[in-house]
Amino acid sequence: MELRITKAQKVEGTVRVPGDKSISHRAVMLGALAEGKTTIRGFLPGADCLSTIECFRRMGVTIEREGDLVTVYGKGWYGLEEPRQRLDVGNSGTTIRLMTGIIATQPFHAVLEGDESIAKRPMRRVVGPLREMGAKIDGRQNGEYTPLAIRGGKLHGISYRSPVASAQVKSAILLAGLQAEGTTSVEEPYLSRDHTERMLQAFGIDVQRAGNRVSVSGGQTLRGREIVVPGDISSAAFLIAAVMMVPGSSLVIEQVGINPTRSGIIDVVRAMGGHVEIVNERLVNEEPVADLHVAHAELRGTVIEGELIPRLIDEIPVIAVMAAVAQGRTIIRDAQELKVKETDRIATVASQLAKFGAKVTPTDDGMIIEGGAALVGAEIDSMGDHRIGMAMAIAGLAAEGETTIANAEAINVSFPGFANLLRQITR
Template sequence: MQRHHHASAAPLSVSRSSVPLSGTIAVPGDKSISHRALMLASLAEGRTTITGLLEGEDVLRTAQAMRALGAKITHEGEKWIVEGRGVGALSEPEDVLDMGNSGTAARLLSGILSSHGITSIMTGDASLRSRPMRRVTVPLAENGSCFVTRKGERLPMAIVGSRQATPISYRLPVASAQVKSAILLAGLNAQGETRVEEPVATRDHTENMLRHFGVPVQIDKIPEGGRLISLTGPAALKAHDVVVPGDPSSSAFPIVAALLVPNSEIVIVGVGLNVLRTGLFATLREMGAVLLVENERIEGGEPVGDLRVKASALHGVDVPPERAPSMIDEYPVLAVACAFANGSSRLRGLEELRVKESDRLSATVALLVANGVSVRVEDDDMIIDGRDSNKPIGGGTVETKMDHRLAMSAIVLGLAADLPVHVDDTAFIDTSFPGFVSLMNGLGAGL
């Protein structure tokens, strides 16, 4: 496989931390919530101030797209100010909307555009242009909108919004928060009740934030553990300030580092604690981690708290497959924690990891094997043998394959390992966690 590096790769050699990690930090804002805050504030009447927005490339593309659709968006320091247009009042964009690498933004915005009577064209980078959009275009077309895509239902795509959108009623064939969200957002400018049935509960950030902006969203349980979500349009959104919680997926890296580096104690303030996102925290506690929640509160419709983490002696764990959706992005760093635990661990039901930014399952296995950890894959389970006092951990080179989570997991491994760990490239960590290396150094990591 050909390797494509950024113009300037940033390799890093990570040695065991010589001091405990200590201090109080905040992690970047939650990406899922940042996209939704910009979109809903643009559809609201009045002025919304957003604090803590994740200023990564993906989210900035969403801001650019909403500006092109007529919202006025400015930012001063930490604060982003959005003057909304109101539902139904978006203006036709003069140019193509470029969504960069963000599948979330492309799919959610497709929903909004499908029920506004304007024509728009959407594209993205090479990676996004290779991903099929059929999952959203099929249900969205039921409201009278029309989508013209390239072969294979791919971007660039023209969207001819429906002038009088009818409400959609749809049962999701597979669980997808993005498809559910696209349909609900389309329903904001449709006449009547929009209904989505999901077979299993998926991330509910869209529902929480719609309520935050004053839209009544109805959620009913249906047999087999699924849910029926409905709203009635046309809906009016009222401007309402948003504080974006810290991303729980990003907090995973300093948390595991503090658990593994002896005598560490850190506090991470304002982390999102949505139960559909915190499978990792539950798993680490089962392994014996001291992970305390303090100062719990609700921000922007989401539960938030401060996390206090103390270095802990971890033991092996058996993680059930049904926990995978609530921690899908955290398996690489969990695997690192398992490598330092007493006894072996079994992480079950990881088929979804084969289709992330890279084949994250095989890349995680390679990261461990290169550094002397004994690991094997049986079907969709990963089995990791914990710490063996006769066998040092570390000493290898990790090929990150431009996967930001693998790069950060490798750094965490190095901070606790016996021998230095070489990471081939860290340049792209900033896409999801701007300033990660300097934040870890502020805790004493010495990178």
């Protein structure tokens, strides 16, 4: 599929973005493990989240879906059935890493696999601590890569100091810890997104937090409930960037999750001189939600590093796009994690933005972007990475001429309807 983008004169309107991908995944997972029924409203029907549903269906869980309304008939921790087939996670890193933690608690054997991208992503960061808890897990290169063969069983709690700030690592260990003997705790160098902790509390689990350390005790029971999924701030980031790229633009984005472990994009846009107003704040299922009022402003370069990085790691591709037209230099550091996403996003962002005439120098842990570029339409390849495809589409809104994006179907992983929504808000 090819997406064609032409220069926009204005971006305006009032919109909602699809449901939060991270929260949608976790709602299905915890709902399947809970006692009783869980209703999920605002579910993201993207390819990644649908992979999570299919994996649980293969383990005997009844899940009904009608658009963004999902009903999960929980079977409790030990109601899952041994799957007859391999569990295919598609392109979803969240699914495979969190499912590894869940299956490690189960008294059966299962094999997890995914697509070509998943086969290249590091798994030992999850496999290692789960093995410390007593799980039997094997895979290519001693469990570094998929497929992963897991023989679940009796686990014991551990105190784990993670070398990386990763919500997927933390979540896999905590989920395993809920059925481990004793207490399980995870400490991170920086606080990663905390959707798992918040949702566990919404399902009735006692979660202890102290700084960058979070702990759970084994033997707790999840209780089914209703979950309302807010709009995904990672999806909203592309629309915020669109406003910043096109002079005279303004936009209202309703019902967006503004979890502080995810809202780094707002901080960066403000640091660059952009206008983002947070209004109508409220708490929904332990998650902070608000409406965002965004207005165009002339951007300036900034430095993005340290503990800010885990709060916006998925937004760096589109931040780089904004930096390309900002005045001055933008430096991104401490973002090595970009190398093990759907693509090596450091290399991919640099190569694709260069086609527009932007000046981007990749580094070992980020990139340096010289702002002030006059972008020119280009032929772009998403490389099968949904966030690269969308980021380059936003660049196309500010580029002279036409931009074409090959392999644009990848965008459906997290933002189905992206192209149509872009057409609705551009003039």
